[in-house]
Amino acid sequence: MFPAPFEYHRATSIDETLALLAQYGGDARVLAGGQSLIPAMRFRLARPAVLVDINALHELSYLREEGGVLAIGAMTRDAALETSALITSKYPLLADTSALVADPVVRQSGTVVGSLCHNDPAGDWGVTALAGRAQIVIRGATGTRTVAIDDFLIDSFTTAVGEGELALEVRFPTPPPRTAGSYQKIERKVGDFATACAAARVTLDANGAIADAGIAIGAAGPHAIRVRDAELLLNGSKPTKDLIRAAADAARKLADPAADNRGSAEFKKDMAGVLVRRALVAALGRLGVEGLQ
Amino acid sequence: MKISVTVNGTPYQRDVEPRTLLVYFLREALGLTGTHVGCDTSSCGVCVVVLDGDRAVKSCTMFAAMADGHEITTVEGLVQGGKLHPLQQAFWDCHGLQCGYCTPGMLMTSYALLKHQPNPDEPAIREALSGNLCRCTGYQNIVKAVQQAAAETSAPEPVAT
Helix, strand or coil: CCCCCCEEEECCCHHHHHHHHHHHHHHEEEECCCCCHHHHHHCCCCCCCEEEECCCCHHHCCEEEECCEEEEECCCEHHHHHCCHHHHHHCHHHHHHHCCCCCCCHHHCCEHHHHHHHCCCCCCHHHHHHHCCCEEEEEECCEEEEEEHHHHEEECCEECCCCCCEEEEEEEECCCCCEEEEEEEECCCCCCCCCEEEEEEEEECCCCCEEEEEEEEECCCCCCEECHHHHHHHCCCCCCHHHHHHHHHHHHHHCCCCCECCECHHHHHHHHHHHHHHHHHHHHHHCCCCCCC | CEEEEEECCEEEEEECCCCCEHHHHHHHHCCCCCCCCCCCCCCCCCCEEEECCCEEEEHHHCEHHHHCCCEEECHHHCCECCECCHHHHHHHHCCCCCCCCCHHHHHHHHHHHHHHCCCCCHHHHHHHCCCCCCCCCCCHHHHHHHHHHHHHHHCCCCCCC
16 A cells, blocks of 8 residues: 655755744654654555654764664664674673664665654564663754653653654664674564564673662563662672573563464564574673583 | 655655555555565575665565665666676676576675675575575676676775875
């Protein structure tokens, strides 16, 4: 099906984008990579009256590491992360994720920030943003604010970005020493929505205990969810097989997936646990901690 | 709205509705039916064209309006001077197609791949084509064809003596 008619504006600056968004309010949607929004419009799940295309805003296409954070601009496409030496060397959690989003052609258009703003229950980036403790920078007519990812993901397809506002970038804290992460996903075929997905990030202290953990799962609720019980179990403990199984069990209990043709709810709950375990084993393996399988 | 695009080196100006998808613009407004419509939902890859020389895009999931001011290469643009592009010749030589429906998308995705990685290994080719579906060949000969084209196009030019 073709999308319903809409008015198209190509913005040439951030200020012009904000002016257009202010003018059209709730009737307007921002068009970045379009890889979620255009299919949604084709299925008539979305019918924005106005699209504000920000593809010409090259100043929003960057991967910038400064002041202890990695900033990813609103027009930075997934493929840019896949081919970035900075990402592959220092941000394994992000490298894992960028290689598993949709398929390689879609990743040449789709953006990280756009995926976060779409907030699909089975989206990849929300899960990784929770585990990586990301923040989103949002600008509106009255100024710029920074929102923690936990407060950003409000409900399926709903975020903290309000009418007249533009999500400018997502910020991931630069990992301290002895930190690694991993993103895991089960899909029926390349490009399908996740049957289940999970992300883990761990920092080890000088004694080899877990100083800080971030654990999240996707396709297991209205949007990506943080597994706080797993994080509480992990923080302060030495990584062992039993500890990882307990963290995985917390994820399995928290998961509330919907049954569909990808699997039953029970199967998906089990997979949430399995993937948290795999993500923790992989992340710790990257830190040289073996024997946790 | 009026858009200006350059397709396979030829500039075009056309009036389009903003909701016109790029693949329908190419096929219906410009008559370039080499780009196919398959799933129409960005899953199958038969509609892949190349934007600005090296970016593969699924043209069913891009508005023609977004291509305003850009250059597009479609499968019709691969032939140069009546001679098949090395990728097309390799698909012929290696029997990289049966029904041919997915072939334009396979060719254009491979074309963009070789712009970024002139000499990809087999896993890299399989990965790059993982968003393009073929229901006939089992992919084996498609991968062989891309390998042949890569070997040919990445080989150093013969030095005149």
